[in-house]
Amino acid sequence: MSRVLAHLLRCAVILLGYCVACLGASAFLHLIALGWAGLEPRDAGASEVVLGSFLFSVPFVALFVAYFGFIPAAAVILVAEVLGRRDWLFYALGGGIVGAIFIAFVQSGDPDFALVDTASMLAIVGAGMVGGIFYWLSAGRWAGAARQPAAISNGS
Numbered sequence: 211m212s213r214v215l216a217h218l219l220r221c222a223v224i225l226l227g228y229c230v231a232c233l234g235a236s237a238f239l240h241l242i243a244l245g246w247a248g249l250e251p252r253d254a255g256a257s258e259v260v261l262g263s264f265l266f267s268v269p270f271v272a273l274f275v276a277y278f279g280f281i282p283a284a285a286v287i288l289v290a291e292v293l294g295r296r297d298w299l300f301y302a303l304g305g306g307i308v309g310a311i312f313i314a315f316v317q318s319g320d321p322d323f324a325l326v327d328t329a330s331m332l333a334i335v336g337a338g339m340v341g342g343i344f345y346w347l348s349a350g351r352w353a354g355a356a357r358q359p360a361a362i363s364n365g366s
Contacts, residue, residue, distance in 0.1 A: 220352075224287060227349025228276070231283070231305070234344030235337040236272035240264060242333045279338070282311040287345075290353045298346045305342020309335040 244260065286304035289295075313331055 220291075223349045223352065224291075227345045228283065228287070229272075230348040231341040231345035232272040232276040232279070233268065235275050235279075235305075235341030236268045237264075238337045238340040239271060239275075239333065240268055242336070246329075275337070275341070278312050278315070279308050279341070282308040283341075286342075290350060294353055296351055296353050298343055298350070301342040301346035301350045302339045303342070305338035305340070305345070306335050307338070308342070309338025312338070 249260065283305075286301075286308060290300060290304070295301075313334055
C-alpha cells in the first residue's frame with residue numbers, strides 16, 4: 211500500500227472515530243439529563259418513549275457536540291497522531307480538556323449564557339472524557355500507524 215493511500219485511510223479512520231466520539235458524548239449527556247429529570251428505568255412505558263426519542267435526539271445533539279468540539283478535538287487528535295499515543299487515558303484526558311475548553315469558550319462568548327452550575331460543567335467535562343474513550347475505541351488504538359514503515363520481507 212502506498213504512503214498516500216495509508217494517510218488517506220488514516221484520515222478516514224480519524225473522521226469515523228470523531229463521529230463515534232460525538233455520538234458517545236451525546237449519549238452520555240442524554241443519560242445524565244435523564245438522571246437529572248428523575249426518570250427511572252423501571253417506569254411503566256418509559257423505555258419505549260425514551261428509546262424512540264433517543265433515536266432522534268442523540269444524533270441531533272451529536273451534531274452540536276461535533277460543531278463545538280471540532281477545533282480543540284482536532285488539536286488533541288493531531289498531537290496524538292504525531293506522538294503516536296495509543297493509550298486510553300491520553301484520549302480520556304484529552305476529551306476532558308476539550309470539554310473544559312468548550313466551557314471556557316461559552317463563558318467568554320456570551321455572559322448571559324454562563325454555565326455556573328458545577329454539575330453541568332462536570333457533565334460536559336465527563337461527556338468529553340466519554341467521547342475521548344469512544345474515539346480511542348474506534349480510532350485511537352492505531353494512532354500513528356500511517357507513519358510507521360511497512361515490514362520488509364526478503365521474498366523467501
